[in-house]
Amino acid sequence: MKIAVLPGDGIGPEIVAEAVKVLNALGPQFDLETAPVGGAAYDVAGHPLPPATLELAKKADAILFGAVGDWKYDGLARELRPEQAILGLRKHLELFANFRPAICYDELTAASSLKPEIVSGLDILIIRELNGDIYFGQPRGIRTSELPLFKGAREGFDMMHYSEPEVERIGRVAFEAARKRGKKVCSVDKANVLETSQLWRDVMIRVGKDYPDVELTHMYVDNAAMQLVKAPKAFDVVVTGNLFGDILSDEASMLTGSIGMLPSASLDKNNKGLYEPSHGSAPDIAGKGIANPLATILSAAMMLRYSLGLPAEADRIEAAVQQVLSQGLRTADIYTEGTKKVSTIEMGNAVVAAL
Amino acid sequence: MKIAVLPGDGIGPEIVAEAVKVLNALGPQFDLETAPVGGAAYDVAGHPLPPATLELAKKADAILFGAVGDWKYDGLARELRPEQAILGLRKHLELFANFRPAICYDELTAASSLKPEIVSGLDILIIRELNGDIYFGQPRGIRTSELPLFKGAREGFDMMHYSEPEVERIGRVAFEAARKRGKKVCSVDKANVLETSQLWRDVMIRVGKDYPDVELTHMYVDNAAMQLVKAPKAFDVVVTGNLFGDILSDEASMLTGSIGMLPSASLDKNNKGLYEPSHGSAPDIAGKGIANPLATILSAAMMLRYSLGLPAEADRIEAAVQQVLSQGLRTADIYTEGTKKVSTIEMGNAVVAAL
Numbered sequence A, B: 001m002k003i004a005v006l007p008g009d010g011i012g013p014e015i016v017a018e019a020v021k022v023l024n025a026l027g028p029q030f031d032l033e034t035a036p037v038g039g040a041a042y043d044v045a046g047h048p049l050p051p052a053t054l055e056l057a058k059k060a061d062a063i064l065f066g067a068v069g070d071w072k073y074d075g076l077a078r079e080l081r082p083e084q085a086i087l088g089l090r091k092h093l094e095l096f097a098n099f100r101p102a103i104c105y106d107e108l109t110a111a112s113s114l115k116p117e118i119v120s121g122l123d124i125l126i127i128r129e130l131n132g133d134i135y136f137g138q139p140r141g142i143r144t145s146e147l148p149l150f151k152g153a154r155e156g157f158d159m160m161h162y163s164e165p166e167v168e169r170i171g172r173v174a175f176e177a178a179r180k181r182g183k184k185v186c187s188v189d190k191a192n193v194l195e196t197s198q199l200w201r202d203v204m205i206r207v208g209k210d211y212p213d214v215e216l217t218h219m220y221v222d223n224a225a226m227q228l229v230k231a232p233k234a235f236d237v238v239v240t241g242n243l244f245g246d247i248l249s250d251e252a253s254m255l256t257g258s259i260g261m262l263p264s265a266s267l268d269k270n271n272k273g274l275y276e277p278s279h280g281s282a283p284d285i286a287g288k289g290i291a292n293p294l295a296t297i298l299s300a301a302m303m304l305r306y307s308l309g310l311p312a313e314a315d316r317i318e319a320a321v322q323q324v325l326s327q328g329l330r331t332a333d334i335y336t337e338g339t340k341k342v343s344t345i346e347m348g349n350a351v352v353a354a355l
């Protein structure tokens, strides 16, 4: 089984190294091949997603991704910035279904900025569409306006866009996922203002009829942003578009207080996928050896389960992570008094030992 | 001074009635004229914003607005739904600057779903652009796709759009507001993906140079949604576009745990404005006499301060509200043990008495 390993920027290399250790500890069955991505790839190859990296990602059975982005690339033209690597991988590999669980671990409930009774036991799954919406819609650009009111002024514009088949396929992913969980799907849109959302809602309602065992509700995105703060446990599966999903999945992950623990998966229609931690590249702490590798290690577990057909091995990794938490080991981001603060490498070693 | 009173739907009439009582208690200087809006207007005039209501709003010095929306209008075509009234008023009256304070009252800190140390003393101001963005961009619609990939399928599309003068004018409003507060502006965009945001950011940077005494920072919207949960007190003034502002201002108001307390103002360039509570029409509790009228009463205070040049009267209302809170009076939404639960009308009467 070939795994493309793309560490990226910031803390990416450090946390991916620990996940690789964990994979290797499971046995020799994985053929791991590393390639640069993001700013690191720009530095060596002049592009955040060089052809060789894209090729490797295409031919691999799954991709383990760290994180991209660093302030030092802020001055580059947009198409050369690190973020383009992840957008390009999602698009070229048709990774349209983003799974972002927001789970509150019992041991870490206290780290949340929300009251324990609001988040303890939280287990929701945000499913975000990744290949469409205003991220990729055309036309887009900055030009001189021809509108009577603004004639001659600069204007920026981006097209939000969804077609019926795109909504249908992410809808089915959400309903199938809900069947294996709490059997509730909340579809989030802004159908009171946006035509795209009106289409989205129509299609969700139609597709939902094929899943009579799953409860479908609809919520406006502004209300969803509120309900996530007020009563997040009322949700089970949330399905939404690329833009709203970007915002709400980050909000949801922060509720848990331990975004350093949260993995994510981006899947194509055959369950080939890219796996990455929900957090970013955190350049401010890069190289200090204090980053939390658990989100990446748990992303590797998701990879074994969803793309590589190794659910037992995935369970083993997750149990090992649970065990190090029970042992009281904590990286700085989840440290609280009375627990033992460990480095990135110590945390990785502890998970390997627990395996 | 002529005030257009537009109670609207759901709890709108109940809460506006209390604010009207408070205005009348200040003296006879206000010429209040009421007109139907939203679903209530559709019922009597076949349109959520009938010409007579729009006329009244145009000729008034300020508008006191309740709330619009009720599930019973869900079946109507979009252009006839209650929400169109508020969108139409914003657009026709060029109310481009939406002020949405998120304030955590000491007496009500416990009502928040966030830990007291995260929200106590919270006082941030979200300034949302209201006349542009994907709310009004063209083209928009649902049609049969001509894209090779989706040919023949239905597609929905909406244009996000901002021109330089639109960004500049809301930017100046934000910098001016920050000058009177904590002297910090955080501009929220998604410039790593959207061209509209790139223009937005460029313009904010340019305009910011005219306000060297105000600190300008930039944040991506996904990160802003996280930081609001993690450390909301780090913000002072947040300025953003119509769509991101819709989401973030609702999220921010929910942090306080007492959205029933939060007023809002939507101003044109001459400080004529529409004033409404941040919460919605809550049709589920309409007619029960339990809605919290304080957000509407505080909206009336904002109206006196911003549009009618009566800051002393605004102060008096705000002090009266503070007093009823100190007296322990609470409507159901902010009730906690040890306080006294009162009805909508009792709360309004108590504010009048405190005046």
Ligand SMILES: CC(C)[C@H](C(=O)O)[C@@H](O)C(=O)O
Pocket: A083, A086, A087, A246, B192, B193, B222
């Ligand atoms: C880096 C950025 C382009 C990306 C996105 O907006 O999708 C990130 O925020 C994410 O959620 O993976």
Ligand SMILES: CC(C)[C@H](C(=O)O)[C@@H](O)C(=O)O
Pocket: A192, A193, A222, B083, B086, B087, B246
């Ligand atoms: C009712 C709706 C159209 C409106 C909006 O999206 O602007 C509301 O959510 C608001 O924030 O005032």
